[in-house]
Amino acid sequence: MSKFRSFFRNHLVLVGLAAVVAPLLTILGLQYWSLKQLKKSSVLAGSVVMRNYLNDASKEVRTFYRNAAEAALNIPASAVREGDFERARRHFGRRTCEGVKRLFVARFGDGGDVQIRFFHPADGGPADEVPTAESHAAQRVAVPMQHLSAAGTAVRRLDAPELQDYDPENIVLFKPVVDESSRVVGVAGMLLDTAYFRDVLVPRVVSETLPRFFPDGADRRVIVSLHDAAKNRLFASQEAEGQKDAVALRLHYFNDYSLVIRSRHMTAEQWARWNFNFTMTLSLLMTAALVGGIAFSLRTAAREMRLSQMKADFVSNVSHELRTPLASIRVFGEFMKLGRVGDPAKIQEYGEHIETESRRLTQLINNILDFSKIESGAKTYHFERLAIEDVVAETLKTCEVRLRQVGFALVYHPAPRPLPRVMVDAEALAQALMNLLDNAVKYSADAARREVIVRAGERGGRVEISVTDHGVGIAPAEQRKIFEKFYRVSTGLVHDVKGSGLGLSLVKHIVEAHRGTVTVTSDLGRGSTFTVSLPAADGAAGAEGTEGAEPVIGDDPSRGLAYKH
Numbered sequence: 001m002s003k004f005r006s007f008f009r010n011h012l013v014l015v016g017l018a019a020v021v022a023p024l025l026t027i028l029g030l031q032y033w034s035l036k037q038l039k040k041s042s043v044l045a046g047s048v049v050m051r052n053y054l055n056d057a058s059k060e061v062r063t064f065y066r067n068a069a070e071a072a073l074n075i076p077a078s079a080v081r082e083g084d085f086e087r088a089r090r091h092f093g094r095r096t097c098e099g100v101k102r103l104f105v106a107r108f109g110d111g112g113d114v115q116i117r118f119f120h121p122a123d124g125g126p127a128d129e130v131p132t133a134e135s136h137a138a139q140r141v142a143v144p145m146q147h148l149s150a151a152g153t154a155v156r157r158l159d160a161p162e163l164q165d166y167d168p169e170n171i172v173l174f175k176p177v178v179d180e181s182s183r184v185v186g187v188a189g190m191l192l193d194t195a196y197f198r199d200v201l202v203p204r205v206v207s208e209t210l211p212r213f214f215p216d217g218a219d220r221r222v223i224v225s226l227h228d229a230a231k232n233r234l235f236a237s238q239e240a241e242g243q244k245d246a247v248a249l250r251l252h253y254f255n256d257y258s259l260v261i262r263s264r265h266m267t268a269e270q271w272a273r274w275n276f277n278f279t280m281t282l283s284l285l286m287t288a289a290l291v292g293g294i295a296f297s298l299r300t301a302a303r304e305m306r307l308s309q310m311k312a313d314f315v316s317n318v319s320h321e322l323r324t325p326l327a328s329i330r331v332f333g334e335f336m337k338l339g340r341v342g343d344p345a346k347i348q349e350y351g352e353h354i355e356t357e358s359r360r361l362t363q364l365i366n367n368i369l370d371f372s373k374i375e376s377g378a379k380t381y382h383f384e385r386l387a388i389e390d391v392v393a394e395t396l397k398t399c400e401v402r403l404r405q406v407g408f409a410l411v412y413h414p415a416p417r418p419l420p421r422v423m424v425d426a427e428a429l430a431q432a433l434m435n436l437l438d439n440a441v442k443y444s445a446d447a448a449r450r451e452v453i454v455r456a457g458e459r460g461g462r463v464e465i466s467v468t469d470h471g472v473g474i475a476p477a478e479q480r481k482i483f484e485k486f487y488r489v490s491t492g493l494v495h496d497v498k499g500s501g502l503g504l505s506l507v508k509h510i511v512e513a514h515r516g517t518v519t520v521t522s523d524l525g526r527g528s529t530f531t532v533s534l535p536a537a538d539g540a541a542g543a544e545g546t547e548g549a550e551p552v553i554g555d556d557p558s559r560g561l562a563y564k565h
């Protein structure tokens with residue numbers, strides 16, 4: 001159980017992501033599947049809607065002619081039998097028949113003769129000069145009816161008119177005129193006006209039905225056109241060619257003509273595909289944003305957890321760091337107070353111990369105070385144009401005793417030529433250098449070569465100070481992290497060396513405040529070199545590197561004292 005918990009804590013980001021990504025991927029998969037289904041059904045629905053529209057428009061055309069026939073062709077038998085078609089004329093005169101080019105009535109005589117009279121649809125007036133094709137069309141209707149009449153066959157009364165369309169230019173709708181005993185006594189008919197059908201009726205039906213069927217401007221997304229038998233486009237609701245998804249339907253009565261509907265910009269299939277891609281892309285983007293956001297939050301949470309752990313370690317480390325020098329000072333102080341040491345050399349030695357331990361305490365407290373100032377943004381620097389050698393030499397002098405006490409030789413290679421001046425805060429830079437020296441000693445306790453080398457030099461117009469030790473070294477993976485606040489390498493040879501984890505983060509902050517950089521090169525188990533590089537104030541270029549300079553301070557470790565933590 002605890003193993004599981006520690007795995008969870010160590011891999012918070014991974015576990016968190018897995019917990020989010022798995023359901024997200026499932027949802028995405030389901031969405032993909034349902035979009036695929038939707039794509040298929042919307043293609044189907046698209047063509048069904050188109051077909052339904054055509055049926056609807058075609059019904060409108062049929063209703064128009066049926067109504068016209070209903071109004072004009074229901075003539076009573078008495079009106080046909082009597083006199084000279086006067087009653088038929090009056091019957092037609094009372095109605096205006098749109099879309100009809102001629103009306104006619106046929107009467108069957110007893111001797112088998114057929115009399116046909118034509119009338120104008122506008123006013124029912126007699127039409128005398130009728131084109132032959134029209135009178136042939138009327139005869140093709142009347143003659144078979146006359147046979148029925150002569151045979152005395154009883155016929156069914158039909159609601160709808162009948163159609164005669166041998167001649168596509170003279171289509172006839174007619175109704176037999178039937179007497180009380182259901183025998184045919186004549187025929188009333190109408191010759192349909194093809195030009196009206198083509199130029200008036202179809203455009204009107206299309207413009208009325210389209211918005212009803214495709215509301216909210218969707219009617220602009222389809223093109224409806226009328227085609228003749230030779231597939232010529234006679235009329236179209238929009239000029240554009242449109243797509244290839246045409247659906248066609250032959251019209252009632254005008255069977256040679258078809259009404260065709262097609263998509264204007266995108267077919268239902270293209271539309272469904274576009275919709276599919278768009279929705280999937282949106283979902284993928286949303287998923288990516290969600291996963292990114294969650295990863296970011298989890299990383300931040302993991303960082304916070306690490307930081308709070310580091311802070312807890314920090315408190316215990318600092319307590320330890322404070323206790324050790326305080327204990328030393330107290331012991332040496334008690335010795336001296338009790339007068340147990342009479343030898344002046346011993347007194348000097350104890351005095352030196354007390355001094356170095358209190359310096360360590362001061363350095364530690366300075367580090368903590370500076371860190372808190374940096375965190376609150378209150379840290380200030382006082383830059384002066386100085387010879388950096390002086391700052392380095394002064395700091396080394398201060399540290400030299402302590403290094404000697406712990407058995408370390410401090411070797412200084414100054415630059416062969418005077419270095420360019422640098423804008424520095426001498427106190428802050430000294431503190432940074434002391435932190436580097438302190439680390440060099442701390443992490444070389446068991447080294448064969450107890451030596452710290454300090455070099456000052458110039459490279460590419462920048463002044464460089466480096467601190468080299470032959471201690472435990474730093475693994476490549478840790479080299480970047482050691483400059484983070486509270487970070488301490490807690491594995492390998494260094495795990496029992498105490499520290500606050502603040503030293504290098506302060507060094508970095510101080511150096512960067514000087515517009516400089518601090519870098520580390522290190523071989524695990526063989527030692528490390530920390531290099532501080534600062535921009536020269538006057539940009540003067542001097543000698544490259546520092547090789548060959550003579551060591552000048554504290555090169556004799558045998559004079560030092562053993563240092564105990």
Ligand code: ADP
Nearest residue numbers: 439440443473482488489499500501502503504
């Ligand atoms: P600490 O108080 O732990 O020394 P620092 O910020 O000074 O804190 O250093 C951070 C970590 O870097 C240390 O815990 C140590 O592991 C590593 N480190 C610093 N200087 C050296 C060095 N000279 N040799 C080896 N490791 C070092």
